[in-house]
Amino acid sequence: MIYADNAATTKMSEKAINTMVAMMNETYGNPSSLYEVGQKAKEVLEDARKQIAEKINADPKEIYFTSGGSEADNQAILSAAKLGEKDGKKHIVSSVFEHHAVLHTLERLKKEGFEITLVEVHDDGLVRPEEVEAALRDDTCLVTIMYANNEIGTIQPIKEIGEICRKRNILFHTDAVQAIGHVPIDVEKENIDMLSASAHKFHGPKGVGFLYVKRGIRLTNLIEGGAQERGKRAGTENVPGIAAMAVALEDACRNIEKNAKNVGEKRDKLIKALGEIPHSALNGDSTKRLYGNVSFCFEGIEGESLLLLLDDKGIQASSGSACTSGSLDPSHVMLAIGRPHEVAHGSLRLSIGDDITDKDVDYIVDSVKEVVEYLRGISPVWGDLKAGNREYIL
Numbered sequence: 001m002i003y004a005d006n007a008a009t010t011k012m013s014e015k016a017i018n019t020m021v022a023m024m025n026e027t028y029g030n031p032s033s034l035y036e037v038g039q040k041a042k043e044v045l046e047d048a049r050k051q052i053a054e055k056i057n058a059d060p061k062e063i064y065f066t067s068g069g070s071e072a073d074n075q076a077i078l079s080a081a082k083l084g085e086k087d088g089k090k091h092i093v094s095s096v097f098e099h100h101a102v103l104h105t106l107e108r109l110k111k112e113g114f115e116i117t118l119v120e121v122h123d124d125g126l127v128r129p130e131e132v133e134a135a136l137r138d139d140t141c142l143v144t145i146m147y148a149n150n151e152i153g154t155i156q157p158i159k160e161i162g163e164i165c166r167k168r169n170i171l172f173h174t175d176a177v178q179a180i181g182h183v184p185i186d187v188e189k190e191n192i193d194m195l196s197a198s199a200h201k202f203h204g205p206k207g208v209g210f211l212y213v214k215r216g217i218r219l220t221n222l223i224e225g226g227a228q229e230r231g232k233r234a235g236t237e238n239v240p241g242i243a244a245m246a247v248a249l250e251d252a253c254r255n256i257e258k259n260a261k262n263v264g265e266k267r268d269k270l271i272k273a274l275g276e277i278p279h280s281a282l283n284g285d286s287t288k289r290l291y292g293n294v295s296f297c298f299e300g301i302e303g304e305s306l307l308l309l310l311d312d313k314g315i316q317a318s319s320g321s322a323c324t325s326g327s328l329d330p331s332h333v334m335l336a337i338g339r340p341h342e343v344a345h346g347s348l349r350l351s352i353g354d355d356i357t358d359k360d361v362d363y364i365v366d367s368v369k370e371v372v373e374y375l376r377g378i379s380p381v382w383g384d385l386k387a388g389n390r391e392y393i394l
Contacts, residue, residue, distance in 0.1 A: 084141020153293025
């Protein structure tokens, strides 16, 4: 089997698993308890907080543990909205191709009287800083732009957008779920006020993540109850998961440069080979993208059939975000970069990891070419295109 859906989730690293098991066996106390086993758990918790903070150049007190990226996104956006509302500022700027954890939260705020401006994304899959700046108003309280897109892997100009927000004294949040552990991140140099992350995207466990919040920004609670996380996130902390997340992030950050070279070379090989398929197109910029992301559209086929036939060949891939894979509608990301509905349906996302080999790459290329050819051979749409009854789009 070739697993090529790391953007959906990654396999836990051996170090993360061993850390988690050790914590469950040996450090099982409640970190809020005063006795020894509880205080040992507290030490593990704070060590993990410090370890994670160091990886993004933050202070440990600026790290809040969550259940994952979606919770972190929600808390960041709702907190900024609450702060803005107090000052009479109820306008938020984001982009059309954000993760649904962001878009759905913005929809909720819209119902509460906030005005939302979604800037367009160009056909290269990139947001333009000057267009973000043009969307700002005197009553803008937040800009939230993802660090790297979860479907097409394009890396956004975060530092430049952050600079614009800092000059205007507007809070800047980035959903860095896909980027952290794969791209070097420095919250100070990149002018980031809030950042969301999830452990299972960098070989950590599912169900645990964190939110970075620059000191001085007051969070709104999503969960009420105990005084955990300095009173901002009630509920006993998942100490084994948090410790495993810290270890996984340490490993991921240590290997960014090596993976960017080795995995990036295989990504480029895939892009070049799949681009040789007639009437296909790479989604997003060819270089300003995550080193493991390859996203293509193939005209005349249906993505779900492509995935099922690749699965039969032992290749695990996706057509986009795992969060929307049950939907029959084309991806909002594909539509955002200008792909028509009929082409957007024929998308394929390969998100490869550091275990990928050249042999795997060759097998993926051969398999995709074979499956695309087969599906086009039985497609009435492709038949019409070949007969000249329709015009090619790609």
